[in-house]
Every structure is written in C-alpha cells, then in structure tokens.
Amino acid sequence: MNIRITRYYYGDIPEEKGGGAGASADTAADWPLWEVFIRSKQGLDHKHVGSLQAADAKMAIENARDVYTRRSEGISIWVVESKYIHASNPDDAGAFYEPANDKVYRHPTFYDLPDELKHM
Amino acid sequence: MKIQQNYKLTTVSATANNNYLWDKLKKRAMSVQELEKIFQHKVDQEIKIEPKDWMPDAYRKTLVRQISQHAHSEIVGMLPEGNWISRAPSLKRKAILLAKVQDEAGHGLYLYSAVETLGTTRNQTIEDLHSGKAKYSSIFNYPTLTWADIGAIGWLVDGAAILNQVMLCRASYGPYARAMVRICKEESFHQRQGFEILLVLSKGSPEQRAMCQDAINRWWWPSLMMFGPKDGESTHSDQSMTWKIKRKSNDELRQQFVDMIVEQAKILNVTLPDPALKWNAERGHYDFGEIDWVEFWNVVKGNGPCNKQRLEARRKAWTEGAWVRDAAAAHAEKRKARQQDKAA
Ligand SMILES: [Fe+2]
Ligand SMILES: [Fe+2]
Numbered sequence: 092m093n094i095r096i097t098r099y100y101y102g103d104i105p106e107e108k109g110g111g112a113g114a115s116a117d118t119a120a121d122w123p124l125w126e127v128f129i130r131s132k133q134g135l136d137h138k139h140v141g142s143l144q145a146a147d148a149k150m151a152i153e154n155a156r157d158v159y160t161r162r163s164e165g166i167s168i169w170v171v172e173s174k175y176i177h178a179s180n181p182d183d184a185g186a187f188y189e190p191a192n193d194k195v196y197r198h199p200t201f202y203d204l205p206d207e208l209k210h211m
Numbered sequence: 212m213k214i215q216q217n218y219k220l221t222t223v224s225a226t227a228n229n230n231y232l233w234d235k236l237k238k239r240a241m242s243v244q245e246l247e248k249i250f251q252h253k254v255d256q257e258i259k260i261e262p263k264d265w266m267p268d269a270y271r272k273t274l275v276r277q278i279s280q281h282a283h284s285e286i287v288g289m290l291p292e293g294n295w296i297s298r299a300p301s302l303k304r305k306a307i308l309l310a311k312v313q314d315e316a317g318h319g320l321y322l323y324s325a326v327e328t329l330g331t332t333r334n335q336t337i338e339d340l341h342s343g344k345a346k347y348s349s350i351f352n353y354p355t356l357t358w359a360d361i362g363a364i365g366w367l368v369d370g371a372a373i374l375n376q377v378m379l380c381r382a383s384y385g386p387y388a389r390a391m392v393r394i395c396k397e398e399s400f401h402q403r404q405g406f407e408i409l410l411v412l413s414k415g416s417p418e419q420r421a422m423c424q425d426a427i428n429r430w431w432w433p434s435l436m437m438f439g440p441k442d443g444e445s446t447h448s449d450q451s452m453t454w455k456i457k458r459k460s461n462d463e464l465r466q467q468f469v470d471m472i473v474e475q476a477k478i479l480n481v482t483l484p485d486p487a488l489k490w491n492a493e494r495g496h497y498d499f500g501e502i503d504w505v506e507f508w509n510v511v512k513g514n515g516p517c518n519k520q521r522l523e524a525r526r527k528a529w530t531e532g533a534w535v536r537d538a539a540a541a542h543a544e545k546r547k548a549r550q551q552d553k554a555a
Pocket of ligand 1: 285314315318394398
C-alpha cells in the first residue's frame with residue numbers, strides 16, 4: 092500500500108533569509124519588577140505568588156492576570172513594586188527571633204492538664 | 212522551677228538554637244569553608260535555600276545556568292508549536308494549542324523571575340540567549356512537519372519534560388522549586404492534549420495513521436536525548452545531586468520515560484522506532500537501543516535542522532518588539548508625570 096504523507100515545510104524549516112538582523116545588546120533598562128499577591132477566593136488572604144516586570148501598575152495587574160490566573164486561581168490581585176518591599180535579614184534570623192524561642196508557655200501544649208478535661 | 216517540655220516544642224527550639232549558634236559563628240567572620248559546611252548541612256536537612264541566604268558561588272552559577280537554560284527552552288519551545296496555531300485542523304484544536312503555547316510563555320516567565328532572584332538581570336539573561344552563549348533544550352531545533360507532530364510533541368516532549376520537572380519540584384533552591392510546582396500543575400494538560408491528538412489520528416484514515424506513526428518515528432530519539440548525556444559523561448550531575456538541585460540521574464529519568472511511553476504506545480497502536488526495545492524481566496525495565504550521540508552533540512553545538520532559524524526568530528521578535536517596550540515605558544512616564552501634576 093502506498094500512503095503519501097504531506098509534510099509542510101512552510102514556516103518551520105531553515106530558510107536562508109531568516110530575518111532578525113541580530114538583536115542589539117539592548118537599549119532600554121529592564122522594566123521595574125513587581126511582586127504579585129493573589130486572593131484565591133473570598134475570605135482568604137492575598138498570598139505571594141511570584142513576580143513579573145511591567146512598565147506601570149496597570150500593566151503589572153494585567154500581566155499578573157494573564158500569567159497567574161489563567162485557570163481561575165484568583166479573584167483579586169495586588170501588585171507592589173519590588174523595591175518598596177523591606178525585608179528582615181536572614182543572617183540575623185537567630186538573634187532576631189531568639190526572644191520567642193524560650194517562651195514555650197505561649198503554646199497550648201505547654202500546659203499539662205488531666206485527660207478527663209474536655210473541650211479545652 | 213522544673214519545666215515540663217512538650218517533645219515537639221523541644222525539638223523546635225533546638226533547631227532554632229542551632230540557627231542562633233550558626234549566626235553567632237558567622238559574626239566571627241566565618242571562612243568560606245565553614246559557610247559551605249553550614250550550607251550543605253541545610254541542604255542535607257531539606258531546608259530550602261532562599262535568595263538572600265548565603266550560598267556558594269558555584270551553586271549560584273549552576274542555578275543561573277540551569278534555570279535560564281530551562282526558561283529559554285520554554286520560550287524557544289513556543290516556536291515549533293506556534294507554527295501550527297494557524298494551521299490546526301479545527302477551531303477547537305486552535306484554541307487548545309493557543310492555550311498550551313500561552314502556558315509555555317508563562318513557564319518562561321516563572322523561570323526568568325527565578326533567575327532574577329539570583330542577581331542576574333532579565334536583560335542579561337535574554338542577551339545570553341540571543342548571543343548564543345546560553346543554551347536551550349535541543350529538542351526544539353527539530354522542525355514540526357505535520358499536524359501529528361503537535362501530538363507527538365505533547366505526548367513525548369512534554370512527557371519527558373514533566374518527568375524532569377516533577378523531580379525539580381523538590382530542588383533545594385526555593386524560588387526554582389516553587390516555579391516548578393506551578394509549572395507541573397499546568398503541564399499535565401499539555402501531555403494529555405498531545406496524546407489525544409494522536410489517539411484521534413490513530414483511529415483515522417490510513418493516511419492519518421501513517422502520519423501519526425511518522426511523527427512518532429521522528430520525535431522518539433530526540434525525546435530520549437532530552438535527558439542529556441549518559442550518567443558517566445554528564446559534567447554537572449554529581450555536584451547537582453549533592454546540592455539536591457537534581458535528585459535523579461539522566462539515565463534514571465530516561466529509563467522511567469521509556470517504561471512509561473512503551474505502555475502508552477500500546478493504546479495508540481503504534482510502534483517505537485527501536486528494534487532493541489524489549490522487556491527485561493530481570494531488570495524490571497525495558498531495554499532500549501543506543502542513542503545516536505553524534506547527532507546529539509551536533510545539535511547541541513548548533514548544527515541541528517533549525518538551530519539557526521530558532522535563534523533568528525527570537526532575535527527578530529526581540530528587535531521588532533523594542534518599540535513596544537519603549538512605548539510602554541514612555542507611556543508609564545507620561546502617566547506618572549500627569550499624576551504628579553494633579554497632586555501639585
Ligand atoms: Fe512548559
Ligand atoms: Fe508544556
């Protein structure tokens with residue numbers, strides 16, 4: 092049996108005249124970076140989901156919609172320019188959180204109560 | 212006073228104290244070796260490494276190389292498939308393919324963002340692709356010649372990528388692992404839509420069945436190559452395992468892929484183009500033939516059927532998109548100025 096398969100060479104086979112005269116080492120600086128927070132449903136907190144670049148806040152929100160909510164993952168989006176986020180220093184974590192380490196009595200399990208005690 | 216401590220709480224504060232001790236040590240100007248020891252200890256304990264944590268230079272470099280290569284693969288991978296969006300056989304298939312290609316753009320973004328957390332600018336990363344310094348997966352240097360190729364890519368190429376990406380969900384670098392989790396959630400539709408394309412073709416006319424088989428014949432070996440060189444010849448493998456960037460070797464993943472695909476091929480009623488493919492009861496795996504490593508290295512080095520064309524397409528898109536990026540920046544400036552005027 093002779094079966095002919097048509098293979099389409101248009102578009103997807105090397106052509107001599109491929110265009111693209113070498114991208115320049117780039118002119119413009121990167122757009123600012125934005126952190127994206129999404130509320131997945133009413134009643135839940137906004138949660139950090141990632142970051143993206145955008146020229147301004149409006150574009151950041153639109154891009155965030157396209158990138159992070161393609162499968163209805165959100166009903167509300169916050170964006171904030173990354174440079175405005177201030178963070179604690181992980182190198183200081185030990186000393187910084189140390190005051191809480193020895194306060195085991197802040198946890199309910201610290202209190203040894205009789206088993207008969209219910210609903211507490 | 213004697214304090215009765217809950218077991219769990221004791222453990223928690225023990226680790227916390229440990230961290231505290233480390234930090235104290237660090238303050239006493241730790242040597243790189245000491246810092247490296249602490250770093251490896253964290254990795255061994257499955258504590259994720261986050262952007263601001265200390266990490267060895269080589270770890271950072273390896274991540275930048277691997278994640279950017281991965282990001283470029285997502286972006287360049289849009290080209291062979293994008294080629295078929297306008298030619299897909301029905302509106303339904305067009306919409307599905309469009310959604311898949313859009314997902315791949317998103318995957319590229321998640322990964323570019325992960326690279327940024329390591330201190331490399333986005334422009335630099337993209338420039339490295341355009342200059343040919345950075346690599347991307349060689350699979351995308353093969354052409355998509357028929358509609359069945361889109362099915363074969365979804366089934367085999369996304370299938371192979373998924374095995375790798377599932378492993379990477381547990382990578383030691385937090386931003387990379389989180390990007391992978393997001394990506395994996397989206398990937399499974401990619402493989403399923405590809406398989407479905409082939410399933411429909413495999414039940415079609417003799418021509419359609421032949422087209423299905425032809426595509427599989429062409430994509431099978433390049434898919435096996437996606438897992439990279441053999442274990443003995445892979446340069447970065449051992450170190451990546453120690454750092455828990457990778458958790459399975461190239462050959463392990465490749466075997467996993469073969470075992471999975473052989474079974475799925477039965478449902479399609481197609482053959483895989485490898486006479487050596489045979490169940491090995493002793494090993495509990497399928498044996499398979501030797502990859503053409505000459506071809507593999509050839510394509511890696513830039514001499515595949517479409518290497519030149521792919522890079523040119525990326526460069527062209529970047530150059531031709533420059534005015535859009537500039538216009539958006541100018542528009543943002545103008546709007547900011549207008550707002551300031553209003554406030555004044
Ligand atoms: Fe992807
Ligand atoms: Fe995919």
